[in-house]
Structures are given as C-alpha cells and as structure tokens.
Amino acid sequence: xxxxxxxxxxxxxxxxxxxxxxxxxxxxxxxxxxxxxxxxxxxxxxxxxxxxxxxxxxxxxxxxxxxxxxxxxxxxxxxxxxxxxxxxxxxxxxxxxxxxxxxxxxxxxxxxxxxxxxxxxxxxxxxxxxxxxxxxxxxxxxxxxx
Numbered sequence: 001x002x003x004x005x006x007x008x009x010x011x012x013x014x015x016x017x018x019x020x021x022x023x024x025x026x027x028x029x030x031x032x033x034x035x036x037x038x039x040x041x042x043x044x045x046x047x048x049x050x051x052x053x054x055x056x057x058x059x060x061x062x063x064x065x066x067x068x069x070x071x072x073x074x075x076x077x078x079x080x081x082x083x084x085x086x087x088x089x090x091x092x093x094x095x096x097x098x099x100x101x102x103x104x105x106x107x108x109x110x111x112x113x114x115x116x117x118x119x120x121x122x123x124x125x126x127x128x129x130x131x132x133x134x135x136x137x138x139x140x141x142x143x144x145x146x
Contacts, residue, residue, distance in 0.1 A: 006036040007079040007141065010095075012088040016041030016067040018051040019084040019106050022130055026137040029060045035140060040070040042091050048110065054126045058134065080144050084133075102144050106132055 002008065009027060013020035020039035027037035044067040055062045070093060078099035083089040089103045109129050113122035136143045 002077075003036055006032075006034060008077065008099075009035055009037045009080045009082060009140075009144075010073055010076075010078045011037060011039040011082050011084055012070060012092060013039070013041055013084045014043055014087045015045040016047075016069075017045050018048040018109055018126075019129065019133060020088075021047055021051055021062055021065050021067075022055060022133045023082070023084060023137060025055060025060045025062045025065070026058075026134050027140070030134070030137055031140055038068075038073060040068045040073050042070055042088050042093075044069045050109065050113075050123060050126045051130075054123060054130045057127070058130060080141075082144060100144070104136060104143065 011020040011023040016039055020041065024037045024039035027035050046067050047062065047065050052063050074093055074095060077097050078095060081092070081095045081099055081101045083092050083103045084106050085108060086105055089105070092101065095101065106129050109126040112125035116122040
C-alpha cells in the first residue's frame with residue numbers, strides 16, 4: 001500500500017540483482033520517513049550474494065529480497081524512475097504520469113570483479129559501489145535533480 005505522504009522512487013537496473021536492490025533497501029532503511037522505494041530489472045535474475053554480504057556489513061539485510069521484473073511497476077504513479085545502469089537507461093519502458101525519469105549510472109560490481117585476485121578484492125568493488133549508492137540516497141532529493 002502506498003503512503004500518500006511519501007515520495008515514490010523506482011530504481012531500475014538490468015538484473016535487479018545488485019545496484020537497484022542496494023538503492024531500494026538504503027532508501028527504505030535510511031530515508032523511509034520521506035520515501036517509499038521499489039526496484040526492478042529489465043531482465044531480472046537473482047539477488048547477488050556479494051551484494052547481500054556487503055549490505056549486511058552496512059547494517060541492511062537484503063537476504064530476503066527477490067529480483068523483480070519491471071512490468072508490474074508500469075502504470076503506477078512514481079515521483080522518480082531512476083535507472084542505475086546504461087542498459088536499463090537505454091531499454092527503460094515508458095512510465096506515464098507526472099513522475100520524472102532520471103539516470104544515475106553506477107559501475108556494475110560483477111563486471112568490476114572479473115579477474116579479481118581474491119574474494120576480498122572482489123568485495124572491495126562491491127563496497128565502493130554500495131557506498132556511492134548510499135551517498136546518492138542520503139542526498140535525496142537533490143541527487144535526482146538535473
């Protein structure tokens with residue numbers, strides 16, 4: 001159920017496995033008094049275990065999150081639809097209504113860790129992107145303005 005007093009934000013990524021899950025969860029955990037966030041993917045997969053691990057380090061549990069397709073969210077009223085990767089930005093469906101579509105691209109952690117020397121090096125890339133997304137969320141709504 002939507003709270004009419006909160007701004008609604010939909011975060012989109014390709015797989016809804018990492019970046020959009022982080023953004024949704026940080027928004028609801030840290031800014032839930034003002035914002036109601038959801039996330040989806042244009043080609044959903046599964047929530048990335050490393051994303052679960054680094055979010056737990058930050059005190060946010062996303063272990064129970066599921067990767068969701070974008071289709072059920074089309075036609076809903078959103079204040080912002082935010083794409084977090086270039087692929088989602090290019091293939092983002094049309095969202096009718098007064099909401100604003102914004103692109104805020106972040107590196108894709110699974111691609112960053114290709115060739116990582118070890119798990120700690122891989123997690124460091126996830127942590128960096130996590131912290132960048134957290135900073136964006138803490139800067140709402142200014143970080144969604146052009």
